[in-house]
Amino acid sequence: MIPSLIINLAKSTDRMVFQCRQLANLNLPMERLLAVDSTDILVNNYENLANGWERKLSPAEVACFLSHKAAWQYVADSNKPWLIMEDDALLSRSVPEILHELINQEDKIDYVTLETRYRRKWLDKKSIHLVGEYRLRRLYQDRSGAAAYILFPSGAKKLLDKAQRCAPALADAFLCCSYELNSWQVYPAAAIQLDQCRNYDLDFANPFISTITPLNYSRIKASNYVDYWRFKVRRVAAQLRMGLRQLSVCRCAERVMVPIQKNDYEYKSDLNCK
Secondary structure (H helix, E strand, C coil), X not given: XXXXXXXXXXXXXXXXXXXXXXXXXXXXXXXXXXXXXXXHCCHHHHHHHHCCCCCCCCHHHHHHHHHHHHHHHHHHHHCCCEEEEXXXXXXXXXXXXXXXXXXXXXXXXXXXXXXXXXXXXXXXXXXXXXXXXXXXXXXXXXXXXXXXXXECHHHHHHHHHHHHHCCCCXXXXXXXXXXXXXXXXXXXXXXXXXXXXXXXXXXXXXXXXXXXXXXXXXXCCCCCHHHHHHHXXXXXXXXXXHHHHHHHXXXXXXXEECCECHHHHHHHHHHCCC
């Protein structure tokens, strides 16, 4: 079985309790990876890390990226695939069977996302059967989501190599633009974040306040005029790369919303999510 690696802040014990219940319910092995806390990032180091993407990152966003980077290193060091999860990910009850089917796919796959976030993705028109209604489709362009993904050692090495060459970004944006990955999507999706329950008409209230974008969150402004225009240029360049990517795959792929199997989340009433 592919084990689960939960990214969790030391202070977020309630989230860890939720994940322990969820994974015990699914009989999935797990380990905890202590997330990087934004308060541990020194001011000078933060400024060095926060200004290389399409806008200035907040300390929490930098910490989130560093936490995922630590998870990639964990996968590379262990030399086996892991299901990397943020601590507010909600899993389908079919995930154990899906993981069982994917365990021997290392020669074909770097990265598999289980997640959907109510945004369209570019997926291959062809698919590979997994279990039940679930299939595997090649993922050519995603837009967001880093809450639940399977990373193979080959993919971890590619991401770590890119992280050596490129500045930190939003963790999901970094994954989505890593076109060097052999990426796939579980279809229908087998995971969502708790903040997406309403979008998918699931009767689970999110009990957690976001540690990345709390209610009073506002984007941090550029430190100076030069950085402001650098962010603008990077954003335009990223949009151009995305457009070229979509043009390159438009014959074999389609832009679709990834649904979920709603009945596969009914067991979550046992977890006291409300």
